[in-house]
Amino acid sequence: MxxxxxxxxxxxxxxxxxxxxxxxxxxxxxxxxxxxxxxxxxxxxxxxxxxxxxxxxxxxxxxxxxxxxxxxxxxxxxxxxxxxxxxxxxxxxxxxxxxxxxxxxxxxxxxxxxxxxxxxxxxxxxxxxxxxxxxxxxxxxxxxxxxxxxxxxxxxxxxxxxxxxxxxxxxxxxxxxxxxxxxxxxxxxxxxxxxIKVKGADYTIKPADYYGRYFYFLGLNRFLTYIAAAKEASKAKSPSFLMQIINSYEKCRSQHLELKISKKEQKVINDERWNQFKKKWFKI
Known part of the structure; x- marks a missing residue:
């Protein structure tokens, strides 16, 4: 090797x-x-x-x-x-x-x-x-x-x-x-x-904006994004955090920002996330 x-x-x-x-x-x-x-x-x-x-x-x-x-x-x-x-x-x-x-x-x-x-x-x-x-x-x-x-x-x-x-x-x-x-x-x-150094310590992007952009560039659809945003808002105990994440995600969608994954890869990612969700919450 x-x-x-x-x-x-x-x-x-x-x-x-x-x-x-x-x-x-x-x-x-x-x-x-x-x-x-x-x-x-x-x-x-x-x-x-x-x-x-x-x-x-x-x-x-x-x-x-x-x-x-x-x-x-x-x-x-x-x-x-x-x-x-x-x-x-x-x-x-x-x-x-x-x-x-x-x-x-x-x-x-x-x-x-x-x-x-x-x-x-x-x-x-x-x-x-x-x-x-x-x-x-x-x-x-x-x-x-x-x-x-x-x-x-x-x-x-x-x-x-x-x-x-x-x-x-x-x-x-x-x-x-x-x-x-x-x-x-x-x-x-x-x-x-x-x-040695905590990741993200030198980023200027705000947490809610980070999550919204992350979910968008990961290729998640609206349904899975809203679920993921709700999870993060729940952890933060902040309903407003949910809307901030969603607004960031929707802003990316409206601007049609380029994704670095193909349509086929996007489907693979959404399918995997959906399967993870079903397995965790519905034991399917």
Whole structure:
């Protein structure tokens, strides 16, 4: 197994060394890392240079500064890194964030999982955050979903689903599409990935607007969107939050904003969401 690891990085001077150090300390050594310096204005380039000059497995490209949009920016940077390599030379394609710390056996465990299970398409660990001096499970998603900061795809699966989409919701779109294609998404609980920075902390988009846009770009129809919006409003204990999410979603619809998924893929996503809803609430 040979890994291709793409790491988008924007102003990560303080966090990136932890990520790259944890990669250098891996027990599994057969990997190539491409760090995509996405318009950084701090000392990120200097950090990257230290690794590329001392370790042949580390490479980099530099992009011009672009606006920070949830989802689309990081995937666009990832794709630029991907373009520098020939996928035929690799077995596993990884999209890692620039502010995570991996166990020293992380890549080895991922490689073993793929080697022993030919139907595994996407594998990862669980995210942990530091609270009061201890690392605790993040808890933002179910424990069967591989989160965006540490995605590892079997190359054939990655190619079959058409790679990653430059859109909000990309890290759920991939999971639904690969499942529809017969691949499995697998979380290995003992692989604890330390997340140094809380995701979304530097986004300027408001929570209600985020959810409305997320449901739209995920391709959800009105019925499923309203159900999902009601769920979020219930968690927030705010009826007004429901209307704010719906207004954001309807605004996107009225503007006919471009989706990064086909009509066929949109149907697959809606069908999967509907099946999840029936299974959870009606035990069907």
């Amino acid at each position: 040979k890994f291709l690891i793409i790491i988008p990085a924007h102003n990560e001077e303080k966090n990136l060394p932890f990520t790259l150090d944890s990669l250098q300390q891996q027990s599994f050594k057969d990997f190539t890392v491409v760090v995509v310096n996405d318009g950084s204005s701090d000392g990120t380039s200097g950090v990257i240079k230290r690794y590329t000059e001392s370790d042949f497995r580390f490479e980099t490209i530099t992009l011009q500064k672009s606006s920070h949009q949830p989802g689309s920016k990081v995937v666009a940077a990832f794709k630029k890194g991907l373009e520098t390599k020939n996928l035929a030379d690799f077995d596993i394609v990884c999209k890692f964030d620039s502010d995570i710390i991996l166990n020293e056996n992380y890549l080895q465990k991922i490689a073993d999982a793929f080697a022993e299970n030919p139907d595994y398409g996407l594998v990862g660990g669980l995210l942990y955050l530091e609270k009061n001096g201890e690392w605790v499970y993040e808890g933002n998603s179910n424990k069967n979903h591989v989160r965006g900061p540490m995605k590892a795809y079997r190359k054939e699966c990655f190619q079959e689903i058409g790679g990653l989409r430059e859109t909000l919701g990309w890290d759920n779109i991939d999971a639904i599409l690969l499942k529809n294609s017969g691949w499995k998404e697998v979380v290995i609980p003992e692989l604890q990935v330390k997340l």
